[in-house]
Each structure stands twice: as structure tokens, then as C-alpha cells.
Amino acid sequence: MGDIRLIEVKEEILADNTKLAEEVRERLRKTKTMLLNLMSSPGSGKTSLILRTAEGLKGSLRLGVIEADIDSTVDAEKVAARGIPAIQLRTGGFCHLDATMVTQGIDAMAVNEFDLVIIENVGNLVCPAEFDTGAHKNVMILSVPEGDDKPLKYPLMFSICDLLLVNKIDYLSLSDFDMAALRGRVLALNPRITILEVSCKTGAGIEGWIDWLKGEVATFKGLK
Amino acid sequence: MKGKDISMHELPIMESILKIVLKHAKMNRARKVMAIHLQVGKLSDLEDEWIQRYFDYLSKGTLAEGAKLKIERTPIMVQCHACSTSYEAEMARMGELVCPTCGEKGGTLLSGREYFIKEMEVQ
Numbered sequence: 635m636g637d638i639r640l641i642e643v644k645e646e647i648l649a650d651n652t653k654l655a656e657e658v659r660e661r662l663r664k665t666k667t668m669l670l671n672l673m674s675s676p677g678s679g680k681t682s683l684i685l686r687t688a689e690g691l692k693g694s695l696r697l698g699v700i701e702a703d704i705d706s707t708v709d710a711e712k713v714a715a716r717g718i719p720a721i722q723l724r725t726g727g728f729c730h731l732d733a734t735m736v737t738q739g740i741d742a743m744a745v746n747e748f749d750l751v752i753i754e755n756v757g758n759l760v761c762p763a764e765f766d767t768g769a770h771k772n773v774m775i776l777s778v779p780e781g782d783d784k785p786l787k788y789p790l791m792f793s794i795c796d797l798l799l800v801n802k803i804d805y806l807s808l809s810d811f812d813m814a815a816l817r818g819r820v821l822a823l824n825p826r827i828t829i830l831e832v833s834c835k836t837g838a839g840i841e842g843w844i845d846w847l848k849g850e851v852a853t854f855k856g857l858k
Numbered sequence: 859m860k861g862k863d864i865s866m867h868e869l870p871i872m873e874s875i876l877k878i879v880l881k882h883a884k885m886n887r888a889r890k891v892m893a894i895h896l897q898v899g900k901l902s903d904l905e906d907e908w909i910q911r912y913f914d915y916l917s918k919g920t921l922a923e924g925a926k927l928k929i930e931r932t933p934i935m936v937q938c939h940a941c942s943t944s945y946e947a948e949m950a951r952m953g954e955l956v957c958p959t960c961g962e963k964g965g966t967l968l969s970g971r972e973y974f975i976k977e978m979e980v981q
Contacts, residue, residue, distance in 0.1 A: 638979050641886050647874045647973035732870065760903055764971070789952030790901050793967050819953035822964035825939055 651765060654733035658740065658768025665746040668854040669736075669753065670847075671769035673791065676757030678777035679801040681709045682834035683843075684752060688718045690844035691750070695851055698748040700739040702731045702756050709754060719743065730761035733768045750851055759784065763791040771850060777802040778809055782816040785823055792820050797828045799843060804833040871904065871973060872912040876922060878975055883921045888980035891922040895977045896929045900949055901970040925978075934970030938962050 646652070662669050674680050684699055691697050699720040701710040710722035721739050723731065731753060745751065753769060755762045774795045776784055779802060785792045792798070798820055800813070817829055828846065832839035875894070883891050898904060906929050917923045934947045936955055940962035947955055947970075955964050 638892055638981055639886070639888070640977055640979055641882055641888070642977050643878065643882050643975040644977075645878045645975050647871060647878065647975060650874060764902070785953040786950070789949065790971060793952075818963075822955045823953055825964050825966075 648765070651733050654737065655766035655768040658733055658736055659770060662740070662745060662751075662768075662770070666855050667745045667748050668750050668771065668851050669740075669767075669769045670750065670771045670773055671731075671753045671755055671762075671767045672773050672775070673755045673759070673762045673795075674757060674775035674777070675759050675780055678757070678775045678780060679834045680754050680757065680775060681712055683775060683799065683801065683832075684713055684718070684754060685716060686834050686837070686840050687752070687844070687847070688713075688716060690840060691847065694848065695749040696747060698743055698745070698751040700736065700743075700751060700753045702735070702754060719748075729756050729758050730765050731755050731767050732765045736767045736769075749855070750847065759788040759791045763788070763794055770854060771796045773797045773799065775799045775801050776816075778805040778811045782812045782819070785816070785819040789823055792827070793823045795824065795827055797830065797846065800829065800831045801834055803831045803838060804836050869912055869916075872909065872916055875913065875973075875975060876916050876920070879922050879925070879978060880920060882978065883980055886980060888921060890981045891925040891978055892981060893926045893928055893979040894922075894975065895979075896927060897932050897972065897974040897976055898929055899970040899972045900931050900934050901952075901967075902973065930976075932969065932972060932974075935968040936965040937968050938965045944968060 672680055688697055697718060699713050699718055701713065701720055701722045703709055703724060707722050710720050713720040721742050723735055723739050736753060753767060772795045774791060776798060820827060820829060830839060830842050832843055879891060879894055909929065910927050913927055917925065934949060935944055936947045937944045938957035938960060941957060941960040943957055943959040945958050
């Protein structure tokens with residue numbers, strides 16, 4: 635047995651991913667394609683929101699979708715069935731997308747033909763928050779049945795998002811969900827976040843979401 | 859449920875750690891990596907026991923096989939957006955931040971989500 639030596643390493647573990655994510659953002663800035671990372675728990679309405687969004691943007695913005703799913707193509711089929719250009723990435727057991735997987739997605743689609751590409755991340759409030767996908771904007775959905783206490787349980791997710799959509803507000807009358815408490819908790823974590831209340835089922839509030847998207851894309855493209 | 863709905867992001871993180879460790883081991887002509895000192899932010903949900911298990915699995919047959927991971931948890935630091943005081947926060951109370959100096963609610967996250975390899979012990 636030889637002597638034990640101490641070596642200084644001083645390296646950030648996710649540095650590779652962060653660097654690649656920066657490259658993705660830069661590449662899409664050149665093609666003027668805004669990349670939006672959509673995150674939420676399973677069943678909170680990501681796919682329904684994408685369908686509503688495609689409807690709302692029809693004729694104004696060209697929308698593409700990158701679907702991530704652990705091991706199925708169910709969501710991509712639903713989206714593609716409506717004529718929305720979609721790429722399916724199978725994460726093969728991983729619970730999130732990272733910048734490498736997103737790069738594969740944008741390599742597979744003609745990104746310059748889109749104004750906006752939405753990544754439907756894997757349904758999960760934990761892991762997707764840890765990995766920079768290269769998106770320009772991060773958006774999350776919290777649905778009313780999940781409860782107003784989620785910011786206390788998953789603070790990182792709420793602190794990295796630019797916008798929070800509170801979905802399934804048609805359930806509000808049936809539940810003890812406290813919207814004011816939710817807003818207080820979320821804003822304490824992230825004072826810059828925008829919070830919008832919607833129902834993908836009834837269509838309530840969807841107009842506000844579409845307006846936000848159009849505004850963000852215009853700013854991104856330097857039109858505003 | 860297909861039985862796959864579990865957290866698996868330890869794996870890519872551990873792959874990155876191994877890659878960096880092996881690079882430094884080679885640069886320093888080490889024969890064996892004995893221990894690795896990591897700093898992991900308290901906002902990370904990675905559990906020490908699983909970090910070690912995944913590492914053991916990935917490092918089999920490499921210079922780092924059998925290395926012990928020594929994990930230091932670094933605090934969650936928040937800066938008040940009213941008076942700029944920096945203070946430590948707890949994971950469980952992140953949604954109810956109150957500045958200890960001025961009482962302002964909420965703040966900006968300064969640190970607490972890092973994964974950093976500080977140093978390693980080699981032979």
C-alpha cells in the first residue's frame with residue numbers, strides 16, 4: 635500500500651450539461667426559435683395544455699413539440715393526431731430530460747421552421763428541476779387536485795420557473811385548495827414568477843396563457 | 859404504473875462524477891481512488907446511501923472501484939430582496955421564507971442546489 639495523496643478537483647458535476655444547455659439556447663437564438671420547457675406532475679394536464687395551445691396559436695405562431703416519455707409514445711400520438719409536428723424522445727428509464735436529449739430532439743426537427751418549440755418534460759416535480767434543458771423559458775403546471783402545499787414540498791421546481799399555470803380550476807368548488815395561500819407560498823420562493831389560473835377542460839384562462847406566450851415569443855425575437 | 863416511475867437522476871449525476879474522478883486520477887497517475895469528497899446542496903434530493911450504491915455499480919472495474927464517497931451538505935442560502943441580507947433557509951420551509959433582519963417575505967436563491975467535487979484521496 636502506498637501513501638494516500640489528496641488531489642484537488644474543484645469541478646462542478648453538472649458543468650457539462652450546463653455548457654451544452656447554453657449551446658442549445660444560443661443555437662435557437664440564431665434560428666429565432668423560442669424553446670419552452672413544460673414541467674409538472676403526471677396527470678396535471680401537460681398534453682391537454684399543448685393541445686389547447688396549438689389551437690390558440692393557430693395562424694399566429696408555428697408550434698413544434700418535443701415529447702419526453704419514459705417508455706411510451708402515447709402523448710406524441712395524441713399530439714401528432716391533431717397535426718402538430720411532434721418528436722418523441724424516449725428517456726429509457728430516466729425521469730427527466732437533459733440538454734443532451736434535447737439536442738437530439740432539435741437535431742431531429744427542422745427548428746428554423748418553428749417560432750416556438752415546447753418540450754413536454756417527464757411528469758415529475760423533482761428531477762426535471764435539477765437539469766438545465768437549454769430552454770429559454772421554464773413553465774410548470776400545478777393542478778388543483780394536487781393541493782396548495784406543493785411549493786413547500788418541491789421548492790426547487792417553483793423557484794426555477796418563469797410562469798406557473800394553475801390548471802383544473804373547474805375543480806376549485808369541490809376542493810379546499812386555497813389559491814391565496816398558494817400564491818403567497820410561490821411568490822415567497824420566486825418573486826418574479828407569473829401565475830395564471832386556467833382550465834384546459836373548459837378553456838377558462840387559456841386566452842391569458844396564449845397572450846403571455848405571444849408576448850414572450852415577440853420579445854424573444856426582438857419584435858417588442 | 860409500469861413500475862418505472864421512480865427517481866433515476868442519480869445515475870447521470872453519478873456518471874458525471876465518475877468521469878471527472880477518472881480524468882483527475884489519470885492526470886495524477888493514481889493507481890487507486892480511495893475516497894471522493896463531494897459537496898451537495900441541501901436542495902438536492904439525492905440520498906447519501908443511493909449516491910454510494912450507484913457509484914459502486916458504475917465504478918466496477920475502474921480505478922475508482924471501492925472508493926468511499928464523503929458527502930458534505932452545503933446550506934441553502936437566500937438573499938432578501940428588500941434589504942439584501944443573506945440567510946440560511948431550510949428545505950421544509952422554503953415556501954415560507956422570512957428575512958431575519960427586516961421581516962420581508964421571500965428572497966432569491968443564492969446556493970443550495972450545487973454538486974461539486976472538492977477533492978479526492980488516491981494512491
